[in-house]
Amino acid sequence: MARIFNSPSKYIQGPDALAELASHIEPLGQAALAIATSTGIERVGAKIEGGFEHSSATITFESFGGECSDTEIDRIAQAAKAAGADVIVGVGGGKVLDTAKAVAYKLGVPVVVCPTIASSDAPCSALSVIYTEDGVFDRYLFLPANPDIVLMDTTVIAASPVRLTVSGMGDALATYFEARACVESEADTCAGGKATSAALALAKLCFDTLMADGVKAKVALEAGCTTPPSSALSRRTRCSRASASRAAASQRRTPSTTA
Secondary structure, three states: OOEOOOOOOEEEEEOOHHHHHHHHHOOOOOEEEEEEOHHHHHHHHHHHHHHOOOOOOEEEEEEOOOOOEHHHHHHHHHHHHHHOOOEEEEEEOHHHHHHHHHHHHHHOOOEEEEEOOOOOOOOOOOEEEEEOOOOOEEEEEEOOOOOOEEEEEHHHHHOOOHHHHHHHHHHHHHHHHHHHHHHHHOOOEOOOOEOOHHHHHHHHHHHHHHHHHHHHHHHHHHOOOOOHHHHHHHHHHHHHHHHOOOEOOOOOOOOOOOO
């Protein structure tokens, strides 16, 4: 069986990166529909819309209903069709981003994900976790590709609850050991092939970064600062966790958040 390496097509990270979202969407399409909670729209909506004032592309916000369910995916897909959207954007936590990926897959259009917290694999993964309308796990929706763009605004991450980033650190710590187990056992991964040396190297970098900068990043975030350690932690844990190989049979995910 072939060895396969999966990752998002483009990863962007920096202070106030959401203000530049329009310029990154323009090559993908001209009419974006952004999914976010009402709280998320209040927090970052103006920053995003400001970037579209002089753009050839437009953006419309659709409020997220709270669950990444078939009903919600269908509802937002219909709203996207009505708006003539040719790009889907997710702005928020895991359930928002999983919904955005599922809607884009349903419509056959590009997807851009903009995490506002650093606590889940959702931004970079090629799957959506589907729930019932009551919040009970239903199934995994495996997608044919990772997101077209992952854009992380470190100013927003620095202002998010520190406990969520620490939760992400705990999840990310396991990545290296999962990837190493896949390599050593020659297990099939969720990418549909065997693990690669590149994925293992990224997973090791993720572990090393957490060990070197994890505590410093936590202290910086508690002070509301964006520092090289906190930025490196966000970047490497997101990318490494997305690329690290995991056996399909052993992959498990905890419920995502909607922040």
